[in-house]
Structure formats: structure tokens, C-alpha cells
Amino acid sequence: MQDNPLILQSIITCPDCGHREMEIMPTDACRFFYHCKGCGAQLKPKPGDCCVFCSYGTAPCPPVQASRGC
Incomplete structure (x- = not known):
């Protein structure tokens, strides 16, 4: 079970x-x-990032957050 909620907003x-x-x-x-x-x-x-949020945002995308257990 994940303790921290996913961050759904990011500043690009x-x-x-x-x-x-x-x-x-x-x-x-x-x-x-x-x-x-x-x-x-x-x-x-x-290169190496899955999306623009992971490259230029203040938070990685929700699928990456979930896989990291963030």
C-alpha cells in the first residue's frame, strides 16, 4: 500500500x-x-526519460512516481 499520494500537478x-x-x-x-x-x-x-514531465517538470509523471513508490 502506498503511503504518499501521487503528485498530479507539475510546473513545466x-x-x-x-x-x-x-x-x-x-x-x-x-x-x-x-x-x-x-x-x-x-x-x-x-534521452532516458519517458515523458516531458520527467524531463522538464517539477515532479515526475504519475506512472514513474508509482513505480518508484514515491
């Missing part, structure tokens, strides 16, 4: 322009692409 920071945006993460899937609302850049995960 664009590596191109620095724009920050709060987003709600899906609980059952990874998000592969994200369009920055500041500059329009299309973000994709860094």
Missing part, C-alpha cells in the same frame, strides 16, 4: 525561453510532446 519549464506553466499530468500515460505557451517550442523527453 521551457528550456528555450524559460516560460513556466502549471499542468495536470495524466495518471495512466506518459506525455511525449508539449508545446510551450511562451515561445511555441515543441518539447520532447530527454
